[in-house]
Amino acid sequence: MAPFIWTRALEYHYVAEDGRSILALRGIDLAIERGEFVALIGPNGSGKSTLARHFNALLVPTAGEVWVDGLLTSDPRHVQAIRQRVGMVFQNPENQIVAGTVEEDVAFGPENMGVPPDEIRQRVDEALEIVGMTDYRHHPPHMLSGGQKQRVAIAGALATRPDCIIFDEPTSMLDSVGRQQVLQTIRRLNAEIGLTVILITQSMDEATLARRVLAMDGGRIVLDGPPEVVLESEEMDRLGLGRPFAAEVARRLRARGIPLPPGLLTVEQLASALCTSV
């Protein structure tokens, strides 16, 4: 079976506001399978968001091709079908809220798609249940915390029944409690309902949640592999991305002669490896 998302020699070129010509993506060949959890990392301006916007036809390639579930994104007849399959959740939950109550907000997407009212009700119920916001269904969204608003935004994306959601730095404006709520929700969506997840993040600790990490630099994918391999690679220093905190401590401990296995990315993994090392 063909991959869920497939790009071939994808290039994207645009003219900036001051007239300079910018090649934002330089030949991307990538396949993402259904049900994958992919973290997309890289410095500002490396092309992460530009690449992700090609996955739901918000952008179309200036050269090469992008296929989503067998549909060519540059064919205008497919745009609606592609957007139905691939949803997006952005950085700032404030900009994604459109209605006066939580459930109206979640119903907005399916209503726009012309889904019959009975089914909308069912979808809203399910989506709120999955993100743990059922108790707030009649609340005005602006009274919620940042983490709760972002979960409502996720429920809104889910109510259109996508196969995949792209999360573009969804936690960067949240406090630590909100961050944990949102990350747990994302993890559950992937593990329990098999949603394909693409998580764009500037936090290497968040990237450890994925099962595959893509690192971009200058419009190219420069690293692609499991988090244990990518997040510990020397290349991460050159990119200025640093490492997950635990990996950084583990590296400094190895340098001090403490024998530790590779691939320690979380504080829990490092603590238990240390306890078995003595």
Next chain:
Amino acid sequence: MHIRVENLTHVYAPGTPAARTALRGVNLEFGPGERVGIVGPTGSGKSTLVQHIAGLLVPTAGRVLLDGVLAHARTPEARARRHQVGLAFQFPEDQMFELTVFREVAFGPRHLGLDESEIAARVRWALETVGLDPEVFGGRVPLALSGGEMRRVALAGILALRPRVLILDEPTAGLDPRGREDILERLRAWQEETGATLILVSHHLDEIARVVGRVIMMAGGEVVNDGPVRQVLCDPEGLCRANLSPPPGVVLLEALGAAQWPVRMDGWGAEEVAAEIARTWERIRKPDAEPSGS
């Protein structure tokens, strides 16, 4: 500038069903030249507090004094004090509108009525301070810059006003790790050069801990902790009470402590945490060795 916050209470939409108390009797003092972090979960009152310090809100009760002058008063003295307080909200670059970087940074100084040569000197100094070469960036279009560069331009626009108090809300949000580190380092250097007061509002405690000496922790509109950064960060229970997660280094030391490792809880950076673990590891691996220093 000396900042004094006395019994400050702020209620939004008072007397309506939507009334919300954002600050409850807050008392604080900031000395000249302090570097202070204000942390706390969303809705804890951080943003309301800093808007009062900038004189942008009128207290429901209590007051804010800037060098002894009521911050929100409509007097020339108060206005002069307020002009010396620079406040940038999150994503300040969203408010840029000029056609060149030079004009964008010059906007504030021009508004102050300075002459052209003074304006040009301030713009150059401000751009250099944030790490942008004035020759390269001065003529560029702000909206065509990268996110990190736009943030720097917005920051330069405030620095060009030569504030004696600079308050920044989440100055590193949305920047990559290298950009975050660089901006914080430059803010620290700016503060050391000018002796101004620097107040950083952030969710990211461990990040601002490298710049500030003092941390004020807020929760539910009140100050729940105020002290040296080390004391606040190495108190996981206090952090939890304010709905904040301790830095991962503190979590790691705590996990080892729970596993009976005799670690000291007094650091959070990767290097100090690694050093403490290595010291402890040596000790517990050779149980017959004399424990040092106790």
